[in-house]
Amino acid sequence: QVQLVQSGAEVKMPGASVKISCKASGFTFTNYPIHWVRQAPGQRPEWMGRINAGNGDTIYSQKFQGRVTITRDTSASTAYMDLGSLRSEDSAVFYCARDLSKSPEGIYSGHVTGVFDIWGQGTMVTVSS
Amino acid sequence: DIVMTQSPDSLAVSLGERATINCKSSQSILYRSNNKNYLAWYQQKPGQPPKLLIYWASTRESGVPDRFSGSGSGTDFTLTISSLQAEDVATYYCQQFYTVPPWSFGQGTKLEIK
Numbered sequence A: 001q002v003q004l005v006q007s008g009a010e011v012k013m014p015g016a017s018v019k020i021s022c023k024a025s026g027f028t029f030t031n032y033p034i035h036w037v038r039q040a041p042g043q044r045p046e047w048m049g050r051i052n053a054g055n056g057d058t059i060y061s062q063k064f065q066g067r068v069t070i071t072r073d074t075s076a077s078t079a080y081m082d083l084g085s086l087r088s089e090d091s092a093v094f095y096c097a098r099d100l101s102k103s104p105e106g107i108y109s110g111h112v113t114g115v116f117d118i119w120g121q122g123t124m125v126t127v128s129s
Numbered sequence B: 001d002i003v004m005t006q007s008p009d010s011l012a013v014s015l016g017e018r019a020t021i022n023c024k025s026s027q028s029i030l031y032r033s034n035n036k037n038y039l040a041w042y043q044q045k046p047g048q049p050p051k052l053l054i055y056w057a058s059t060r061e062s063g064v065p066d067r068f069s070g071s072g073s074g075t076d077f078t079l080t081i082s083s084l085q086a087e088d089v090a091t092y093y094c095q096q097f098y099t100v101p102p103w104s105f106g107q108g109t110k111l112e113i114k
Helices: none
Strands: A003-006 A010-012 A018-025 A033-039 A046-052 A058-060 A068-073 A078-083 A092-099 A116-119 A123-127 B004-007 B010-013 B019-025 B039-044 B051-055 B068-073 B076-081 B090-096 B109-113
Touching: A003 A092, A003 A116, A010 A018, A018 A033, A018 A092, A018 A123, A033 A068, A033 A078, A046 A068, A046 A078, A058 A068, A078 A092, A116 B051, B004 B090, B010 B019, B019 B039, B019 B090, B019 B109, B039 B068, B051 B068, B076 B090
Parallel strands: A010 A123, B010 B109
Antiparallel strands: A003 A018, A018 A078, A033 A046, A033 A092, A046 A058, A068 A078, A092 A116, A092 A123, B004 B019, B019 B076, B039 B051, B039 B090, B068 B076, B090 B109
């Protein structure tokens, strides 16, 4: 079945980095953009960035620019999100999500829409000294 | 950046009754060239990721029950659950995907059973 499976929970010191993986199955990985979303406890989700899994193009939210790097390994159908200079507000659940990639006519497009139709189960990151 | 504001923050509805959640964007998210509103709705239950319900403001995602419907245009949108079921207890988020990133979510509406 179509799914994204993320790596497990992490505990990090302030200032450290964390790298989370997101393995795709049930669909052609390189045909879809993959996004990363942060959700702090009790807060709304926040879009961090995305990668075009086909050509590797990335775009990041200005809020996370300079701290976040999204990469992918097409041979493993896996996307990665690396977040550095961790601080307390990064204690959150991080999700990867597949882009819907449909045109307004409802046809697969392969392009970014900004709608997230398949989500990973989430990875809890705790930043604490 | 476009700011999304939902109302109410929480809502209690009796089983079988209608639930209505509102979402307002700080600017129009209607793209006039294709007459599409770039608005999505998600449902999130505790400990789970969000689940896509509706996109283009009113297109129901495959597998979503037809008691869920979306409406509205421009800056004002509504998610309606026509007959509340126990499994609909969740937090609901609207999200705009109109502009180049960042795409933004509303603050959420917590729906409970009265």
